[in-house]
Amino acid sequence: MHPTTQLLQEARDRVTFPTQELTKLLYGNEEIYETFMKAQKVIASEPSIRNHPDYHNWGRKEQIIKSYEKLRIMHQHLNLANSAHWAPMLSLFQGTTPSAVSFGMTVPALRFLGTDEQFNLWGPKFLTMEIVAAYAQTEIGHGSDVQNLETTATYDSQTNDFVLHTPSVQAVKFWPGELGFLSNYALVYAKLIFNGKNKGVHPFMVQIRDISTHKPLKGVVVGDIGPKLGYSTKDNGFLAFENYRIPLNSLLARYVRIENGQFSRHGNEKISYASMMVSRQLIIFIYPRMAAQSLTVAIRYSITRQQFTNDKREENSVLEYQTQQDKLLPRLATCYGMIFAGLRIMELVDDNFHRVLKKDFSTLQQSHAILSALKAWSSQWVVDTAEWCRLSCGGHGYAHYSGIPAIYFDTAPNVTLEGENQVMYLQVARYLLKVLQYVEKNPEKVPFYFNFVLHIKETLANQSTDLGQLLKLTLTLQLISVAKKIKDNMSTGKNFQQIWNEVVGVQLLSVAQRYAEYFTYLVFQEYISSANPSVKEVLQQMCDLYSLQVILDNPNTLIESGRITVEQFKQFNETKIELLNKLKPQALGLVEAFNFSDNALRTCIGCHDGKPYEYIYDWATKENSVNIKGVPQAVNDLMGTKIKARL
């Protein structure tokens, strides 16, 4: 057996739990797992869409063309009506997935905000890709502050339609994905002007390109905004309108309507959250799985990579070093927690979705808060994890052939898109403060995943060093502290908005992140309870490691409160080291439970059978088109005959 294959095989033999039991938990249900495996198979077996070893030498245009081809073929194999079918593709492709915005953002918005007739009119055309529609909200001048968008849709009572217009450069739609080339429609968010009055920002389904020629329609200026950090295959675009007429039916009319020349509102204004929920839920569901890919590569490589000898004069796998374990294993533990949180959130969003369609908005705000907290926390964490995995693979981690840099690039935008993370955290903090206010007058209104606020006295009095208890205590202390600071400042006559923006901002971000961490802990425990007995022990160790790392990363609140002594903290560090020792032999099983194929990992250094050096060298000599095409002519000219001629 090849020596590095053997190292991996020995590591596999040391794993003491059945990995398939974890696989079941990690995918949540059979349908998701089967679809995921099918998508991996289709990508690997179709030569025209297989992840290509030379991909990173290609130009952006070639990469974009390839990604459309992938979409066409996946479309033949999977049911794109069901996000469980297409969402797994997002983590398996080289580059981003074309039409993910159309399916993940625009279709849900249409479902939530359009009438049934509107959904029946356009919805089926999305499935046949007769319509691909960008989600055009952000403008050059405003993104987070949606209420200040400047594109106008002015109702014309004479013609009973709207005039869509871009009044200034800063009102140009900028950034929407799939707008640059792919879309023939866009869901455009514009200020509705009715009888000269601003009725707020609302969504309009607008045709922007001709269905048969795909050329922009008259009055529409549209194109691609150019290269970005990562996201090379996503045609983020710009869009401007020059007094462009659109029919009355363009306004998504489930909650606002113009009928018989009258404007009216129906239902809850906050419904606009609902459509963003689907895409945020996908970010939480999909991207921690890309972190799992980077961890799979890094852990396999750390087993096969040997540096320096031990006291028996044998070379050490770098995973033997405590420092290497410390880089990777707490992240692997967190990854499990996030994936479980993503699955639970999928259920919560689904439940909320059905309620909203029946005009029951009771779970809307709590779902929004949980999603926002987890979107912000997980998206930043995924990028950081890719970076740590890259570092843990030394020089080879830096090369695209490791598979890790692309994960970094293609997950980095998630920190900003779909709600900038800090803006999201501020919304979470606002909801936490609201829930705190329920305690005295309406405790029955406190939702299940926020019920820590109902036990504040007990939490503060509890002397236990149980890790879950300490996470709850940290969250509780921070929430009480920021609520008190706001109250104290208000009693000095300061205005609430000023306090929010200038006095407590940093604390608000902190408490929101503590909530995300605590929620993840709760869900982690739920998954352990329902797990097969054969994996309960290893999962509990992972949950303990996750919780300890969270506490050790942010010890100030507990230390300042005097609830934990310095000695106890030292003990936490010792416990963490013990857990690293226990989990090291399980690490390979823990990443292989994800069942990523080599092709999906797009790696030379983290393959199932090891052999990193052979694959790297093969890649450099046989796949790297820069070598295959030979030295560029300009170099030959410089270094060859011309230089000699000068000499």
Ligand SMILES: Cc1cc2nc3c(=O)[nH]c(=O)nc-3n(C[C@H](O)[C@H](O)[C@H](O)COP(=O)(O)OP(=O)(O)OC[C@H]3O[C@@H](n4cnc5c(N)ncnc54)[C@H](O)[C@@H]3O)c2cc1C
């Ligand atoms: C790759 C990519 C794809 C995208 N795709 C789409 C798309 O398909 N459709 C679409 O409509 N848009 C899209 N966007 C735009 C994206 O949604 C916005 O960029 C995002 O919402 C952030 O808004 P912004 O750019 O206005 O940032 P800003 O809000 O200007 O943020 C700048 C800074 O100000 C801070 N800040 C802002 N407000 C506050 C506040 N109240 N308190 C404290 N700090 C604050 C932020 O934390 C940040 O640090 C995309 C963006 C990217 C990068």
